[in-house]
Amino acid sequence: MDGNGRIHNFGAGPAGLPLEVIREVSDSLPNLNESGFGLLEISHRSEVFQKVIDEARESVRRVLSIPEEYKILFLQGGASLQFYMTALNILREGEKADYLITGGWSKKALKEASRIGDAKNIWSDETNGFRKVPKDGEYDIRDDAVYVHYTSNNTLYGTQYHHLPSSSGKPLVVDASSDITGVEIDVSKHDIVYAGAQKNLGPSGITLVILSPWAISRIGNDIPTMLDYNVHIEKGSMFNTPNTFGIFVLGRVFAWLEKNGGMKEAIRRNKEKSDLLYKELDRTDFWQPHAAIESRSKMNVTWRLNDTSLEEIFLKEAFDCGLGGLKGHRSVGGIRASLYNYISKESVIELVRFMKKFEEAHG
Ligand SMILES: *Cc1c(COP(=O)(O)O)cnc(C)c1O
Numbered sequence: 001m002d003g004n005g006r007i008h009n010f011g012a013g014p015a016g017l018p019l020e021v022i023r024e025v026s027d028s029l030p031n032l033n034e035s036g037f038g039l040l041e042i043s044h045r046s047e048v049f050q051k052v053i054d055e056a057r058e059s060v061r062r063v064l065s066i067p068e069e070y071k072i073l074f075l076q077g078g079a080s081l082q083f084y085m086t087a088l089n090i091l092r093e094g095e096k097a098d099y100l101i102t103g104g105w106s107k108k109a110l111k112e113a114s115r116i117g118d119a120k121n122i123w124s125d126e127t128n129g130f131r132k133v134p135k136d137g138e139y140d141i142r143d144d145a146v147y148v149h150y151t152s153n154n155t156l157y158g159t160q161y162h163h164l165p166s167s168s169g170k171p172l173v174v175d176a177s178s179d180i181t182g183v184e185i186d187v188s189k190h191d192i193v194y195a196g197a198q199k200n201l202g203p204s205g206i207t208l209v210i211l212s213p214w215a216i217s218r219i220g221n222d223i224p225t226m227l228d229y230n231v232h233i234e235k236g237s238m239f240n241t242p243n244t245f246g247i248f249v250l251g252r253v254f255a256w257l258e259k260n261g262g263m264k265e266a267i268r269r270n271k272e273k274s275d276l277l278y279k280e281l282d283r284t285d286f287w288q289p290h291a292a293i294e295s296r297s298k299m300n301v302t303w304r305l306n307d308t309s310l311e312e313i314f315l316k317e318a319f320d321c322g323l324g325g326l327k328g329h330r331s332v333g334g335i336r337a338s339l340y341n342y343i344s345k346e347s348v349i350e351l352v353r354f355m356k357k358f359e360e361a362h363g
Pocket of ligand 1: 013077078079080081105151153154155175176177178196197199
């Protein structure tokens with residue numbers, strides 16, 4: 001437990017959130033910002049809520065250093081809807097888009113884009129179990145591709161780009177769901193950035209979408225209203241009733257990040273946490289880390305036990321020690337520790353201490 005009766009929550013999402021944020025949410029439930037209206041009970045058309053969404057947007061812009069001319073949207077439907085919506089807005093029938101396939105989420109993105117145009121898998125590590133991300137020069141981008149899509153961090157397999165992948169000058173679209181605010185991202189070098197909030201940014205049911213002027217200029221006509229980025233831009237993400245609760249929480253998470261040193265500190269914390277865990281994983285071959293060293297994720301650390309029959313016992317004993325959410329994704333198995341914003345260095349130290357004890361007892 002983390003000292004507040006809360007488990008050390010290493011779950012991949014919906015994930016733990018900073019306790020300070022949870023307390024702010026809890027205080028706002030009966031009465032939001034002394035408006036007399038509870039957080040779940042206030043009109044999105046009220047001035048009080050308008051202020052909440054405006055502040056959230058400004059905080060997102062500051063923390064992620066988003067250029068002024070980029071638009072920030074808070075949408076529903078998760079990152080999964082963005083797989084389709086990105087292509088629907090910026091790709092036309094018969095046009096080409098190139099996809100780097102580094103895990104289950106990229107495959108799903110490709111599948112949805114294929115409904116719109118000629119979306120192509122230009123690199124994949126699937127036959128090798130998705131252990132790495134491509135290096136520049138390992139794939140060819142088609143001359144007439146409209147954009148290149150990649151998944152910055154592979155939540156299921158625990159791999160991550162540590163460089164901006166080359167797109168040969170083409171616009172870049174990124175699914176940053178599981179590492180946004182955890183690692184460096186240069187928004188100005190992307191044309192669409194999207195991220196489901198429930199990993200690093202807040203609760204489920206809200207998706208952050210960032211659009212460049214180029215992406216906005218590409219938006220087609222005749223797009224169904226709710227799927228049309230222009231509608232959401234014009235209406236300030238409030239064409240219909242938005243996820244008011246989610247927007248509030250996301251705003252508080254960004255405010256928490258600003259109070260705690262912004263991206264610079266968030267990146268430092270995540271490096272420190274992941275270094276601690278990988279050091280233990282490399283200490284003994286009792287553990288078998290999944291990702292190739294150069295592609296290791298700082299957000300989702302995945303490994304098997306050399307004796308896989310011990311994995312169930314590992315998970316059970318870890319849980320009994322207050323370490324939860326460690327079960328690997330069902331498509332991969334094994335163990336996965338997600339190190340999002342909420343997870344402190346102390347939680348990782350607890351995990352490593354438990355791992356050493358476990359190895360002594362079973363190794
Ligand atoms: C979790 C996740 C998704 C799916 O997000 P939903 O909000 O559930 O649609 C997509 N991409 C990545 C990289 C993820 O980690």
